[in-house]
Amino acid sequence: MNLLRQAYLLLCKDLLLELRRRDSLLTMFFFGTLLLFVFHFAFDLPPDKIGELAPALLWLAFLFTGTLGLAQLFQAERDNHCLDALLLSPLDRGALFLAKTGFNFILMFLVELVVIPLFWILFNLPAWNLIPQLFLVTLLGTLGFCVLGTITAAITLRARGRELLLPLVLFPLMIPVILATIRCMETVLKTGGVADAMGWLRMLIGFDVIFITIGVLIFDSVIES
Amino acid sequence: MAQSTNALKKSKGILGALALLAVAVGLWWSLLVAPPDAYQGEVQRIMYLHLPSILTAYLSYFLVFIASGMYLWKREPKDDLLAHAAAELGVLFTALTIIEGSIWGKPTWGVWWTWDARLTFTAVLLLIYAGYLVLRASIDDQQRAASAAAILGIIGFLDIPLIHMSVYWWRTLHQPPSILRPDKKPWENVHPAMLTALTISFVGFLLLYFYLLSLRYRLGEMRQEIKALRLERGI
Numbered sequence: 001m002n003l004l005r006q007a008y009l010l011l012c013k014d015l016l017l018e019l020r021r022r023d024s025l026l027t028m029f030f031f032g033t034l035l036l037f038v039f040h041f042a043f044d045l046p047p048d049k050i051g052e053l054a055p056a057l058l059w060l061a062f063l064f065t066g067t068l069g070l071a072q073l074f075q076a077e078r079d080n081h082c083l084d085a086l087l088l089s090p091l092d093r094g095a096l097f098l099a100k101t102g103f104n105f106i107l108m109f110l111v112e113l114v115v116i117p118l119f120w121i122l123f124n125l126p127a128w129n130l131i132p133q134l135f136l137v138t139l140l141g142t143l144g145f146c147v148l149g150t151i152t153a154a155i156t157l158r159a160r161g162r163e164l165l166l167p168l169v170l171f172p173l174m175i176p177v178i179l180a181t182i183r184c185m186e187t188v189l190k191t192g193g194v195a196d197a198m199g200w201l202r203m204l205i206g207f208d209v210i211f212i213t214i215g216v217l218i219f220d221s222v223i224e225s
Numbered sequence: 226m227a228q229s230t231n232a233l234k235k236s237k238g239i240l241g242a243l244a245l246l247a248v249a250v251g252l253w254w255s256l257l258v259a260p261p262d263a264y265q266g267e268v269q270r271i272m273y274l275h276l277p278s279i280l281t282a283y284l285s286y287f288l289v290f291i292a293s294g295m296y297l298w299k300r301e302p303k304d305d306l307l308a309h310a311a312a313e314l315g316v317l318f319t320a321l322t323i324i325e326g327s328i329w330g331k332p333t334w335g336v337w338w339t340w341d342a343r344l345t346f347t348a349v350l351l352l353i354y355a356g357y358l359v360l361r362a363s364i365d366d367q368q369r370a371a372s373a374a375a376i377l378g379i380i381g382f383l384d385i386p387l388i389h390m391s392v393y394w395w396r397t398l399h400q401p402p403s404i405l406r407p408d409k410k411p412w413e414n415v416h417p418a419m420l421t422a423l424t425i426s427f428v429g430f431l432l433l434y435f436y437l438l439s440l441r442y443r444l445g446e447m448r449q450e451i452k453a454l455r456l457e458r459g460i
Contacts, residue, residue, distance in 0.1 A: 151380060155373035159363040169360055169377060172352040173384050176391040183395075199394065207387055214380060221297045222376050 003095050010099030017076055024072045025107055028065045032115045035061040036122055050123045055185035058119060059178060062112060062142065069107050070149045071163045073100055093223055094216035097150060101215065105146040112138055133188045140204045141181030147211045148173055154222045180204040237439050244436045247429030255422035271329040273422050277430035278322040279347065285315030286354065286382060293378030296371060302449065305371040308378055310441035312357050314434060319351045342393045349388055353381045
């Protein structure tokens with residue numbers, strides 16, 4: 001399992017860098033929280049209405065914070081030509097893809113870990129017992145987002161105005177994930193389980209599997225110097 | 226060399242003339258020969274442009290996918306030129322489809338736009354490939370632009386079935402297909418003159434498409450030649 005071992009080492013490197021500098025995580029966390037406040041001012045709604053909007057609002061917040069993270073994803077590699085050095089080393093490019101996807105996934109996971117309960121507190125939502133299920137669905141969606149996000153971040157790496165270009169290219173491709181995740185979360189909030197949204201859940205898992213596979217296979221061409 | 230260019234120019238001219246002829250005959254047939262629709266009346270004649278436009282756009286995106294795959298495999302600039310030309314035409318024909326659809330939708334549904342599955346799906350296609358064109362335009366290095374675009378051409382195309390499925394589960398209002406339906410053969414459900422009009426129109430659109438594609442491809446080639454000449458002369 002050379003691929004996974006390499007991916008693990010690269011992931012450790014990224015996590016260590018993040019631990020020392022803490023720029024991505026803190027920005028994403030504050031941005032996510034800020035969005036909750038903006039939503040609160042924008043939709044001045046009673047708790048039962050906000051409960052219906054919760055999946056959509058949460059996902060908007062995750063999309064925006066995730067995009068913020070993606071824009072920073074290859075920053076360390078861009079500085080000082082570290083990418084060239086990485087590409088010179090005998091690494092499987094698929095491992096680089098897995099590591100970057102994993103890194104962004106962990107960042108978003110940490111942000112979601114705070115933002116979802118915060119959403120419940122700020123908007124006085126009652127259904128605390130459903131949070132674990134919601135979280136599971138969110139994680140599947142987040143994985144899909146990070147997978148395609150990593151590929152798009154890599155292909156927009158050398159583009160002018162890449163921070164603007166990234167969501168422009170990524171969001172239309174994310175529509176299956178956005179729809180599936182929000183429908184699943186709505187079903188969880190309504191019925192207490194995902195049994196009624198199995199089709200959406202399967203699509204979400206299918207999306208993750210398909211694009212992880214494609215990413216590992218294709219990343220060689222994506223990241224060439 | 227000069228002779229082959231001339232022959233190429235000639236065959237392109239013939240293709241263009243054929244396209245013009247087929248589109249004209251198609252228009253004549255669909256506006257004058259085919260009967261008006263039993264329910265929708267004259268408005269339905271937009272279908273003779275609407276359906277060929279979107280089918281041509283689909284063909285174009287498939288071509289982008291194939292050419293992108295070929296480029297990543299062989300790294301030949303001509304595949305990239307083809308992918309670029311096809312993507313641009315795909316966006317053009319998708320935009321046409323949406324405009325025609327709006328004009329058709331207003332009198333039949335009462336609205337220019339509605340968030341129905343097929344409309345949404347078509348709009349998403351437009352967004353994806355418009356993004357493709359913007360991505361190309363914002364990378365200066367030719368080779369990098371080509372490989373980035375090829376990746377997007379591939380993942381975009383592979384994402385299409387998923388987008389299609391998800392927006393269809395989400396909602397459907399668009400009239401079900403009356404030509405390409407599984408339970409009936411086309412000629413059992415549709416007036417033969419309508420089918421003829423549609424076929425001619427589709428052939429016309431295909432010819433027009435390939436004519437435009439050859440022009441756009443040549444334009445890309447010429448741009449590269451100019452760039453090469455500039456490099457050679459140092460200007």
